[in-house]
Amino acid sequence: MSDYKRTTEDLSPLETALARLVPHAEGWNRDQILFLAGQASVSGGAENARRRTRWGWPSAFGAMTAVAATLLVMLLAQQRPQMATVENQRPAEDVKRADTASADVPPKAIEVDKNSGQKGDVAEPAVSPAVAWRLRNALRAQRDGAAYLYLRDRVLAFGLDEWTSTTDVNAQKEPASVPSYQQLRMSWMGS
Amino acid sequence: MRPTGAELLGRLLDDHGRALVLYARGWCEAPEDVVQEAFLKLARQPDVPDNPVAWLYRVVRNGAITAARAHGRRQRHERAAAEESAAWFVASDETRLDALEVTDSLRGLPVEQRETIVARLWGGLSFEEIAALGGTSSSTAHRRYQAGLAALRERLGVECPTTNARPKI
Numbered sequence: 001m002s003d004y005k006r007t008t009e010d011l012s013p014l015e016t017a018l019a020r021l022v023p024h025a026e027g028w029n030r031d032q033i034l035f036l037a038g039q040a041s042v043s044g045g046a047e048n049a050r051r052r053t054r055w056g057w058p059s060a061f062g063a064m065t066a067v068a069a070t071l072l073v074m075l076l077a078q079q080r081p082q083m084a085t086v087e088n089q090r091p092a093e094d095v096k097r098a099d100t101a102s103a104d105v106p107p108k109a110i111e112v113d114k115n116s117g118q119k120g121d122v123a124e125p126a127v128s129p130a131v132a133w134r135l136r137n138a139l140r141a142q143r144d145g146a147a148y149l150y151l152r153d154r155v156l157a158f159g160l161d162e163w164t165s166t167t168d169v170n171a172q173k174e175p176a177s178v179p180s181y182q183q184l185r186m187s188w189m190g191s
Numbered sequence: 192m193r194p195t196g197a198e199l200l201g202r203l204l205d206d207h208g209r210a211l212v213l214y215a216r217g218w219c220e221a222p223e224d225v226v227q228e229a230f231l232k233l234a235r236q237p238d239v240p241d242n243p244v245a246w247l248y249r250v251v252r253n254g255a256i257t258a259a260r261a262h263g264r265r266q267r268h269e270r271a272a273a274e275e276s277a278a279w280f281v282a283s284d285e286t287r288l289d290a291l292e293v294t295d296s297l298r299g300l301p302v303e304q305r306e307t308i309v310a311r312l313w314g315g316l317s318f319e320e321i322a323a324l325g326g327t328s329s330s331t332a333h334r335r336y337q338a339g340l341a342a343l344r345e346r347l348g349v350e351c352p353t354t355n356a357r358p359k360i
Contacts (some may be wrong), residue, residue, distance in 0.1 A: 012340075013349070014340065014343065014344055014347070014349045015312060015340065017287060017288050017349075018288065018293065018308075018312050018343070019312045019313065020283065020285045021280040021281070021283065021288065021290060021293060022209065022280060022281040022283060023209040023210055023212055023213035023279060023280055023281075023313060024209075024212075024213075024277075024278055024279055024280055024281050024290075025208065025209045025212040025213075025223060026223070027223035027224075028208060028209065028212060028223055028226075030201075030204050030205070030208065033204060033208075033227050033230050033231075034197065034200065034201060034204065036227070036231055037197075037200055037230055037231055037233075037234035038197070038234070040231040040232075040234045040235045041234040041235060043235070
């Protein structure tokens, strides 16, 4: 008898008589159930193992996605340098004089917003538009020589401030044809 | 059968298979399938439950109720009418009770009383385990058991015992 079944000693006669009845099970096939249970235990173990490994790739994917999102947020949060386009507006007669490299009217600086296309006055440009315009005219006048290329490279490499501060020092080493900032300034003032 | 063990599974099948079928018969019309699925589910378990018999009864109960809902009430009634004369028990000379008469009497009981009597008499579960199956207290399970026995006694025409033998809880 089963270990799980209770004894019938403490039962009433009706309970004893009922407990002696054997339940009917027509479609009951013990061997088939044991065979299917064996298959289920194997597939169940494989499924459990698969379930454990199934978390590997999603976890790695989630972690990498989180890292990428964090880096993207950090990249977007960085302070971007403000880009401003300075457009020179000159009267028609000034354009003619600029062509002859003798224009003396400094242009008016206007800031153009690249996104909206709207124009506005420049509050504090990095370089005065008048200075930039005069410098451009002076450089244009000497663009045939090597001085222009050298000066352009210096300005592009170090910026106007760096070029201005080191002009006197570099003047001793550089060719005589290279105009210094002071010379250019004098030429602007004279013109 | 590494997790559960073939020996344990075979013993559970021999001792409780038929009782589980009878237990599931109270809800659905294909109790063998429900019980078979319960044993397969037990075989898939990575660890053997603490009380495998109570675990099987719980799984069979849930599966039978789910199967009954899936079949639908109309189909269940049609099948019940078709199997009206089918006995739930094997005819035996060991008892003076008629299998078909006991079947009809059990079928006429409320489902709570019927499942309590089946789980107690043929399943060998304690009242605590029966109460856990139905989500009630052990006193409620005991009361249902006594009420079901009284109804069976009346329907089967069995005289009331002179000594009130109360089953051990």
